[in-house]
Amino acid sequence: MNDQIEKIIFTKEDIKKRVKELAAEISAEYKSDDLIVITVLKGGAMLSADLVRELDFPVTLDFISVSSYYSGTTSTGSVQIKKDTDINVKGRKVLIVEDIVDSGNTLAHLIKLFALRGATDVRICTLLNKPSRRVTPVDVNYIGFEIPDEFVVGYGLDYDQKYRNLPYIGVLKPEVYAEK
Ligand code: PRP
Numbered sequence: 001m002n003d004q005i006e007k008i009i010f011t012k013e014d015i016k017k018r019v020k021e022l023a024a025e026i027s028a029e030y031k032s033d034d035l036i037v038i039t040v041l042k043g044g045a046m047l048s049a050d051l052v053r054e055l056d057f058p059v060t061l062d063f064i065s066v067s068s069y070y071s072g073t074t075s076t077g078s079v080q081i082k083k084d085t086d087i088n089v090k091g092r093k094v095l096i097v098e099d100i101v102d103s104g105n106t107l108a109h110l111i112k113l114f115a116l117r118g119a120t121d122v123r124i125c126t127l128l129n130k131p132s133r134r135v136t137p138v139d140v141n142y143i144g145f146e147i148p149d150e151f152v153v154g155y156g157l158d159y160d161q162k163y164r165n166l167p168y169i170g171v172l173k174p175e176v177y178a179e180k
Pocket of ligand 1: 042043066067
């Protein structure tokens with residue numbers, strides 16, 4: 001896999017250090033609140049697994065899987081739930097964990113969804129943020145790294161369902177796309 005990567009943007013060590021910092025920030029702000037951490041599958045799984053193990057208060061874990069519809073490479077804003085959460089968020093605080101915020105459509109939809117279901121507070125933690133791609137404004141509370149508009153893979157992020165298990169974040173060589 002490594003020979004298909006053009007450059008590494010964030011190493012395993014960079015990510016580990018940043019995840020610890022995010023966890024410290026989150027622990028300090030929530031203290032011992034009754035928090036539900038909702039991971040957005042599949043990309044958010046790596047960050048979530050590493051992040052929750054660094055939190056110093058008990059949390060409830062849940063998972064959601066959604067798909068966004070794209071026209072070409074642009075998200076149309078329509079989001080469909082493929083696998084829903086099973087814990088009732090009514091009256092509770094929610095932290096959504098994602099790998100990347102791009103157009104913002106997925107997160108804007110999920111914030112509205114959990115607010116409608118009665119969550120008292122809904123925040124977002126993402127490893128990566130691509131503000132230059134934003135279509136729908138969304139308030140992202142905890143950000144690992146801001147990145148330019150480059151197609152990145154690894155640590156949860158895929159190309160054609162592959163490369164999610166790379167321990168770092170990298171950019172694929174253009175010939176990998178050309179092969180498709
Ligand atoms: C990616 C990512 C976010 C969403 C962000 O998921 O994990 O959920 O896209 O894009 P947006 O800000 O433009 O809405 P994807 O649909 O690729 O699913 P995956 O996590 O299973 O790879």
